[in-house]
Amino acid sequence: xxxxxxxxxxxxxxxxxxxxxxxxxxxxxxxxxxxxxxxxxxxxxxxxxxxxxxxxxxxxxxxxxxxxxxxxxxxxxxxxxxxxxxxxxxxxxxxxxxxxxxxxxxxxxxxxxxxxxxxxxxxxxxxxxxxxxxxxxxxxxxxxxxxxxxxxxxxxxxxxxxxxxxxxxxxxxxxxxxxxxxxxxxxxxxxxxxxxxxxxxxxxxxxxxxxxxxxxxxxxxxxxxxxxxxxxxxxxxxxxxxxxxxxxxxxxxxxxxxxxxxxxxxxxxxxxxxxxxxxxxxxxxxxxxxxxxxxxxxxxxxxxxxxxxxxxxxxxxxxxxxxxxxxxxxxxxxxxxxxxxxxxxxxxxxxxxxxxxxxxxxxxxxxxxxxxxxxxxxxxxxxxxxxxxxxxxxxxxxxxxxxxxxxxxxxxxxxxxxxxxxx
Numbered sequence: 001x002x003x004x005x006x007x008x009x010x011x012x013x014x015x016x017x018x019x020x021x022x023x024x025x026x027x028x029x030x031x032x033x034x035x036x037x038x039x040x041x042x043x044x045x046x047x048x049x050x051x052x053x054x055x056x057x058x059x060x061x062x063x064x065x066x067x068x069x070x071x072x073x074x075x076x077x078x079x080x081x082x083x084x085x086x087x088x089x090x091x092x093x094x095x096x097x098x099x100x101x102x103x104x105x106x107x108x109x110x111x112x113x114x115x116x117x118x119x120x121x122x123x124x125x126x127x128x129x130x131x132x133x134x135x136x137x138x139x140x141x142x143x144x145x146x147x148x149x150x151x152x153x154x155x156x157x158x159x160x161x162x163x164x165x166x167x168x169x170x171x172x173x174x175x176x177x178x179x180x181x182x183x184x185x186x187x188x189x190x191x192x193x194x195x196x197x198x199x200x201x202x203x204x205x206x207x208x209x210x211x212x213x214x215x216x217x218x219x220x221x222x223x224x225x226x227x228x229x230x231x232x233x234x235x236x237x238x239x240x241x242x243x244x245x246x247x248x249x250x251x252x253x254x255x256x257x258x259x260x261x262x263x264x265x266x267x268x269x270x271x272x273x274x275x276x277x278x279x280x281x282x283x284x285x286x287x288x289x290x291x292x293x294x295x296x297x298x299x300x301x302x303x304x305x306x307x308x309x310x311x312x313x314x315x316x317x318x319x320x321x322x323x324x325x326x327x328x329x330x331x332x333x334x335x336x337x338x339x340x341x342x343x344x345x346x347x348x349x350x351x352x353x354x355x356x357x358x359x360x361x362x363x364x365x366x367x368x369x370x371x372x373x374x375x376x377x378x379x380x381x382x383x384x385x386x387x388x389x390x391x392x393x394x395x396x397x398x399x400x401x402x403x404x405x406x407x408x409x410x411x412x413x414x415x416x417x418x419x420x421x422x423x
Contacts, residue, residue, distance in 0.1 A: 002026065004026045008024075029058075032401070044388065044400075045388050046382075046412050047400070048400055051244070052266055054242060055324070059271075062311055063271075068310070073306045075302065077303075078303040079299060079303075086106065088309070101257075102279065102281045105278075107303065108302060110236075111143070111145050113263060114144050114149040114200070115149055117260045117262055118148040120283060127294045133167075135151070136169070136171075136172060136190055136196050138201055138202070138206065142158070142206070144238075147166060147167070150162060184225070199233050202240065203216075203219060223256035232283070234262065235261045237263055238275075239265060241265070241266060242316075243324070243328050246356070259283060268315055269311060273302075273308070324402055331356045335398070338413045339352075342417065345417075349363045357397065358399075359396070368393035379391055381419050385415045
């Protein structure tokens, strides 16, 4: 049996109906923006493997940092102990974050980063003796698959089976073009009830909803409104963080600053699972007390894993180099040129670009489901052509590694143009 056939014997894959799914492609090697399967076929990773690999596969700089750390200290518990890599990450990251972010809490992935933020918002008010048990989120949001993160997510088929078991979350419209006032008024109405502990959002771009974008000025208004009513704001930068939007964080486009930020994915350059939730001093102080019961009783076995911290330090160093910043700008300019070329195509409904993110909506007859037949036809078309893209219904997006070449980008664009004709 080949690797794909052996995989079927035991492995349960994410977001997969194994009854109808084709065997999974077995990848044996990666370098830069390219991957190779067990048969030697080459693929361009046009989505940075779910947005985690901005510096390319098998990045030697990160690999060397990981190896060096492994020969010194691979792991130590973070309860009662600390270590230099975790201190260095905190020092480096707080220099990059909005100025109000003062404290870091380490975990394992984007969902747990969100889970911690929501728990902190709720417990902050509990510690004060104030009953606030609800969260506000955007419609069609996606914040992860653990329970609080699921509750905050608005894509129903991800959460339908768990409806009766979830935290109460009330949703408001995304302040996209034409919905700005409706979004503001809906939030204002909810905040007046004093029932809500926090408002969570994907800043400027809703990734899993199909790269839905909205203006920073509108988010500023919502954050300011929350501050007025003493409701904490949570920026889920798991997807947008570390350069995706053209700035280090999407929140860097804002005048207002969130109270909490959730980071993961590109944090370690796609090497080791790690996440960080960051907080203002005010939030930390809400748990700082002689009463031990007011502490945040949350933890993970691999919290602040030194090897992951070493990868994060190397990743942040790469991000801030002139070469990587120029790459981000180069991809952005390529996207804009392609958008200008394709936006008037007869099968294109809308296009949008922010930083290294490009999205295109294809005109279809009727609504398209998230994993429907048209989406699957698109996905298979791209795979056959050696391009890894994961359309969301009828929306095709490109979010490549920053090290992708212009020639590789051009092949992606050409293949999208072919799909508009053939699919």
